Amino acid sequence: MPELPEVETIRFYLTETVLGQRVNTVKHLDQRMVKTGSASAEEITRRLPGRMVKSIKRRGKFLFLEWDTQDHLLVHLGMSGRLIWIPESAPWVTHTHMVLGFRDFDLRLSDPRRFGRIGWLPAGEEPGAQLGVEPLGRRLTRQFLAQKLKGRSAPIKALLLDQRIIAGLGNIYVDESLFQARIRPDRPGSSLTPAEITRMIRAIRAVLKQAIMHRGTTFSDYVDALGHPGENQAYLWVYGRSGQECRRCGHLLAQQVIAGRTSHFCGHCQS
Structure with missing residues (x-):
């Protein structure tokens, strides 16, 4: 199961590749993975095209993609999830649950066991507010x-x-x-x-x-x-x-x- 170091590593590489990019289309979003927030997969699919990635944050084992609207897309990888930046021409793997299409590349989430989750946090809602302190932060004393x-x-x-x-x-x-x-x-x-x-x-x-x-x-x-x-x-x-x-x-x-x-x-x- 991805823990803090794995999620932090993913955040680092996504910051290097996805930051400042705009979503062209949501090619696929599995409603079964949308388990957090009030927005449905259909609503998220409608909101994302044209949005630019403003920042990528990590809280605990959660990733938060912040958009230029100050909304956040939450991603938790569960036990077996993979979030990969990959050329759009690459074939989809089995159990692909989210595909965001950017220019020439996709951001794809696959999860064979489906213990992960996706969610939408509206602007003004603090990412990971319910979580404890960060172990690498100053609050852990x-x-x-x-x-x-x-x-x-x-x-x-x-x-x-x-x-x-x-x-x-x-x-x-x-x-x-x-x-x-x-x-x-x-x-x-x-x-x-x-x-x-x-x-x-x-x-x-x-x-x-x-x-x-x-x-x-x-x-x-x-x-x-x-x-x-x-x-x-x-x-x-x-x-x-x-x-x-x-x-x-x-x-x-x-x-x-x-x-x-x-x-x-x-x-x-x-x-």
Whole structure:
């Protein structure tokens, strides 16, 4: 599932290619994918032609294409979504749900599992207003997170996955961050000390920055906006490596289902 680094990578490449371009036509928009906002697929199809892309924003795992009307088109890639800038002559892949036609190129959204979504935000509505703080932003402080964890018996893994607290973290980068911070994923949130919270915030930022530098993590579905897979999978310490030796201490890595999600960690390095 695309998390913050993957969505940020897509945003970067779209900014380099789509910014300032005008939509000529909406070639296809699947009503089943329009799950946010009050505008239907038919209404979005009618509104977009002639509109110019003013900016491309990211909030958590969401992309927002801002138009010259100050409206936004929301795109969430779900589990298997791909948003690609591609020559208009290229054949459509199966499960293509949105095709915006620009000059010589299309912006195409495909999603085999259809867990993603599209939506329309009218001018004046803040993109991602319901989401938590950005993990790379200044609002994520020890004081902020300590307050959110206070009295919480839920595992820290589950709390870090809560998009209402921190926006953009998913299974991969929570596991990697907790390993780097030497904190077990099943620890109750309220059990973390101030020093551990500080260490965890630093680890989250370092892990995300590394993943962005390597253009995201690809195991199966994810590709960037130009159709290229990421490279960060070669740099993971624990995610997807249960049963293998820890690269730090040599003990076998463990796997445990926490809050419905498979977690990977080192029982020796993390406490």
